[in-house]
Amino acid sequence: xxxxxxxxxxxxxxxxxxxxxxxxxxxxxxxxxxxKNLTLRHVREKGGNEQDGEDVFQEAIILFDRNIRxxxxxxxSSLKTYFIAIVKWYWWGQLRxxxxxxxxxxxHHDSAQESVEARVMEGEKRHFLDEALKQVGDRxxxxxxxxxxxYSMEEIAQQVGLSSADxxxxxxxxxxLKLKAFFDNNPGWLNLVN
Amino acid sequence: MERxxxxxxEIERFLLGEMPEAESAEFRRRMSENPELAMAVEMxxxxxxxxxxxxxxxxxGDMARWKEEGQPDHKPRGKNRNWIWGIGLLVAGLGVxxxxxxxxPGGPAPGQEPAPPEKPVSNELAPKLPVAENQPDxxxxxxxxxxxxxxxxxxxxxxxxxKNNTTTGNARYLAVVGDFYEDxxxxxxxxxxxNGQTDPLAxxxxxxxxxxxxxxxxxxxxxxxxxSYYIRAQEIKAHAxxxxxxYDKSAAxxxxxxxxxxPPYNERAQWNELLCYAARYPADKAQFDAGLxxxxxxxGHPFHEKAVELGKKIKAxx
Numbered sequence: 001x002x003x004x005x006x007x008x009x010x011x012x013x014x015x016x017x018x019x020x021x022x023x024x025x026x027x028x029x030x031x032x033x034x035x036k037n038l039t040l041r042h043v044r045e046k047g048g049n050e051q052d053g054e055d056v057f058q059e060a061i062i063l064f065d066r067n068i069r070x071x072x073x074x075x076x077s078s079l080k081t082y083f084i085a086i087v088k089w090y091w092w093g094q095l096r097x098x099x100x101x102x103x104x105x106x107x108h109h110d111s112a113q114e115s116v117e118a119r120v121m122e123g124e125k126r127h128f129l130d131e132a133l134k135q136v137g138d139r140x141x142x143x144x145x146x147x148x149x150x151y152s153m154e155e156i157a158q159q160v161g162l163s164s165a166d167x168x169x170x171x172x173x174x175x176x177l178k179l180k181a182f183f184d185n186n187p188g189w190l191n192l193v194n
Numbered sequence: 195m196e197r198x199x200x201x202x203x204e205i206e207r208f209l210l211g212e213m214p215e216a217e218s219a220e221f222r223r224r225m226s227e228n229p230e231l232a233m234a235v236e237m238x239x240x241x242x243x244x245x246x247x248x249x250x251x252x253x254x255g256d257m258a259r260w261k262e263e264g265q266p267d268h269k270p271r272g273k274n275r276n277w278i279w280g281i282g283l284l285v286a287g288l289g290v291x292x293x294x295x296x297x298x299p300g301g302p303a304p305g306q307e308p309a310p311p312e313k314p315v316s317n318e319l320a321p322k323l324p325v326a327e328n329q330p331d332x333x334x335x336x337x338x339x340x341x342x343x344x345x346x347x348x349x350x351x352x353x354x355x356x357k358n359n360t361t362t363g364n365a366r367y368l369a370v371v372g373d374f375y376e377d378x379x380x381x382x383x384x385x386x387x388x389n390g391q392t393d394p395l396a397x398x399x400x401x402x403x404x405x406x407x408x409x410x411x412x413x414x415x416x417x418x419x420x421x422s423y424y425i426r427a428q429e430i431k432a433h434a435x436x437x438x439x440x441y442d443k444s445a446a447x448x449x450x451x452x453x454x455x456x457p458p459y460n461e462r463a464q465w466n467e468l469l470c471y472a473a474r475y476p477a478d479k480a481q482f483d484a485g486l487x488x489x490x491x492x493x494g495h496p497f498h499e500k501a502v503e504l505g506k507k508i509k510a511x512x
Contacts, residue, residue: 020376026253030260058257062250071211121247129240129247141248142458148245150210158496161458173199179241180197193236 005032008079015068016150022065029061035080039087046091056094059120060087066119069150093120125192132182140175147172201231205238255381259403366511367475374504375469378402378433394423398430407434425451425459432466445470445481458496464489465497472508482508 006014006028014025029035039060040053048056064083067073073082121129133141139160146156153165153172162168183189207213208221225232380399393399398413411434417427428451435444448470451463468489471482489501 023256026256027260030257058254061257062253065249065253066246119243119246121243121250125243126247129244133244133247144241144245145248145252148242148249158494159458161461161496173202176202176238176241177197179244180237183237183240189240190233190236193240 005034011079012068012073015065019149022149026061026065029064029083035083038080038084042084042087043091046095048091048094052091052094056087056091060090063090063120070119090120122192128186128189128192132179132186135182136175136178139171140178143168143172143175144179201234202238205235208235209239209242252381364473364475367508368473370504370507370511371469371473373507374472374500375436375466378430380430395426395430398427402430402434402437405437407437410434411438425454425456429459429463432463436466436470439473441470441473442478445474445478461496464495465500468501468504472504475508476512 006025011025011028014021014028016022017025036057039057040050043053043056044050060083063086067082067086073079077085133144136144142160143156146159151159153168156172157163157165157168160168160171162171204221208218213221225235380403394417398410401407401409401413411431414427414431414434417424421427428447432444432447432451435441435447445467448463448467452460452467454460454463464485468482468485471478471485475482486501486505489495489497490505492498495501
């Protein structure tokens with residue numbers, strides 16, 4: 001493990017790189033004391049406790065990773081600033097859920113200068129998707145994950161032991177049909193659409 | 195409901211942001227006029243979200259593991275008092291060096307210039323290498339670490355062990371192996387294809403995740419040949435043996451898995467077998483060279499590039 005904190009460029013490259021690179025990059029974030037302390041301090045200042053801060057830090061890493069992969073980060077700020085904006089945005093959402101009766105003003109959400117909206121996977125939807133994923137088998141799970149990580153079909157073929165990119169493409173399509181079949185049989189999924 | 199393949203890929207391009215802006219705007223217009231298309235888009239978004247669930251699951255598992263393992267060893271610059279520890283360690287180190295220098299017959303005489311220190315090498319993975327005697331083809335026959343413990347004392351004094359267990363000598367290779375080794379993807383093995391029933395591999399996986407590697411080996415050994423979970427159980431066993439630093443036994447299990455010809459297990463196993471030999475380098479140089487040659491010759495192998503890189507790194511530390 002590097003003894004130095006990574007710069008933004010290295011971190012961006014890692015998060016959109018191979019699984020091994022991603023793990024190293026994500027671990028850097030997880031072990032970054034500055035980012036963590038800023039998170040804990042913000043949550044504490046906005047009415048949360050230590051455990052809230054720990055939870056928010058982990059959720060923010062998940063959202064940060066997703067936003068980076070989905071190209072939502074436009075490079076208008078440093079990654080640290082962007083990460084903390086996600087922390088603020090997420091904690092503000094949590095406060096709204098916890099204290100719906102309170103009038104939460106923009107003072108509670110002081111990251112208006114940052115556009116950090118992220119797709120939070122709510123519990124019910126996660127549960128439904130977990131069930132769907134149980135139906136598709138090991139290889140499909142691996143393919144679906146790699147596809148979401150934007151691996152090329154060639155890379156997917158290599159990772160799961162298929163002979164060519166074409167085979168990976170067909171297999172991916174077949175896996176998607178399996179998910180579709182589950183959704184077709186469980187039309188309640190429409191209620192879970194964001 | 196059938197799926198129009200052409201439309202599927204069009205929606206995919208839209209959702210993944212691969213459409214030019216004008217095409218994307220036109221697509222949105224069509225969606226607003228065509229509820230069926232809009233629903234197909236929603237469904238494909240849900241399918242993509244399923245992939246995100248898998249990524250998220252893995253990340254949550256990783257974070258739990260990192261938390262247990264402790265923080266990475268980087269520190270923020272400034273605003274800390276590590277220099278105090280640094281000075282303390284330096285003084286202690288100098289004291290130890292002086293003591294060793296005085297006690298060692300071949301050590302430098304007082305006032306003599308000491309030999310330059312070797313580049314510091316991580317001992318984190320320093321092995322207690324078991325002696326490789328039988329290397330069975332059947333992974334199920336590979337002895338467990340626990341079975342070996344009775345021989346540990348005798349092995350400690352074995353000249354072969356002495357030769358292989360040059361901790362500082364092997365530490366360089368082990369550090370390289372540490373950079374390349376990918377831990378067992380327990381999340382991927384867990385619950386595979388069991389449709390919500392109790393996972394037969396749960397006991398082995400849980401033991402592995404709790405770092406009870408000997409327990410994991412025992413649990414994996416319960417799956418005999420012919421059992422549909424056999425290969426997966428053997429993969430857990432091989433990684434557990436690796437974690438126990440029984441690299442020769444681990445190599446034997448990985449080798450047998452690689453001979454199963456069942457992708458992706460066999461390909462992963464070939465790579466991990468090579469890492470086991472690297473961990474025992476230079477004792478297992480011949481096996482390492484043969485394994486490396488096979489992987490580097492096969493440009494289509496999923497671990498081809500890593501093998502090339504590993505070969506370079508091992509050569510560099512020789």
